[in-house]
Amino acid sequence: MTATARPFDILASPSLRFSQNVDYFPIRTLVGFFILNLAGIVFSVVVDSFGTAWFGTWLPNGFTASWYGQSWESFQLGGVLIVTLEVVGAVLIGSAVLGVPAAYALARRDFPGKRAVMLLFLLPLIIPPFTYGIPLASVLYQFGLGGTLTGVILANLMPSVPFVIFILVPFIEQIDPRVEAAARVFGAGTWALFRSVMVPLLLPGILAALVLVLVRTIGLFELTFLTAGPDNQTLVVALYYSVFAAGMRANQTIDAMAVIYMVTSLVCLIIALRFVDPTQIVGRAKKAETH
Template sequence: MSTDTRAAVTIDRRSASNKDIRTPKDSGGDKWVGGVSHVILAIWSIVVILPMLWTLIGSFKTTKEIFASPFGLPADWSFDNYVNAWVKNNFGQMFLNTVIVVGVALVLVMILGAMCAYVLARFSLPGSRVIYYLMLAGLTFPIFLAIVPLFFILQGMGLLNTLPGLIITYVAFALPFTVFFLFSFFKSLPYEIQEAAYVDGASEWRTFFQVMLPMAKPGMAAIAIMNFLGLWNQFLLPISLNTNQDNYVLSQGMASFASAAGYQVDFGAMFAAVIITIVPVLIVYILFQRQLQGSVSQGTSK
């Protein structure tokens, strides 16, 4: 037997032995737990998917068809309900208002939250721990308790019932969670890279934006998705601080549409409005779910 053949046989034996050693053996209890978990997840998926599927099918039906055959397919797959919801019920303007408010608030809260978390995590400043704990305290403060003070504050600033006032409020309530989430990411980054940037002559601003912030990209992506979902579905703040119908966001429009119609609700148009509201959220989550999973796994590994 040649030397190459002996080496190949040795490698094959080692790989086979390593495979036998590393292959986990599932016990009966593990299989039972895995089977029960899959059954629970399947039931949960059905509970979540079926109402959404029923709403999607109902958005192509008329109100008579919905009551006559709630679970049947529509006779005509028409987009009339979407046109009625978008044009007649002014959901187009409300959609634009929502994009403006959520988009601007998301950009501001990500920039301010990242800068605040970076300073609190990387620098020892007088009162930094107090500021951090105050941020944590903001997570425990119920929103409904701040409605009355916010009302008078925005009224005094001349921002009540305006989109800028709603943007400022969104940023204020999303900032504590953003700082709390990003604090651990910036804290875990190696100090050697920051010191190397200083040695190369980088300023504090350049070090943050060009060195440290890109390294925290997984955490930034995760918190951006979470903030987007929370701000897009926000209901209590806009319904209390934004009573001007020209500045309505989608969550207000849904409630106003259902209550104003009384017993003459156009359920087909309402289901179409629901689909218009949730589709952007689904698209954002589908596009960025890999970043969310990567950031969670990276955070747990550290």
């Protein structure tokens, strides 16, 4: 480097750019390989759901959309979709009603045993669902809730509420307590403070948490499988039964059901993201750091 060179000129040198490209090459290769495999799996399922027969060739011998009609009628997907939406909606509402106040209490209050409570909320997120799902299902069946829609909703709330709590606690801790103190000076009670001050400030975090809960609930298999009855199965459980249940059925109908499941999840996610801007989360965190 010459005496007149600027300190950061070396960062623009061709040799350094080449070394950076070499360092990133394995990561890009792995990511590209993962995306290629994922696209191949999804493509094969979609193509087979429209194919008439597919044996040893690159593409099926013909294409038809009749498998979707057969899958819809055979697996009663209309009722399954309604149950899935009911479960997802109830879990979203329950997670917000229970998770937001609990997160506020854990973020703002110190009390004996707080670490134990936090650990208790953390357990459903770190241990396999079957570990606590079987005892949970036994309790629900003892109280007559097993095999009912209410039991499925309660089971799905077990991991969803702690999930919301652990997402929102950092958001609440970033809010200056002086904002709440100022609201109380002007006569705001606890409920008015929470409704008019905290909820608007936490809205990006709440929406982000609920989007993640939505995706998680649609794909949650274990707890729903253990507690659902024949009339209140969600789409992922119905898909499992259609694959492993006794009887003969065309593979194309199962693939058609899998495509419906993927499209349903994607549509729900797109609708949710219409109301949630992920950049708001980063912007809110940076704004809190600057203050």
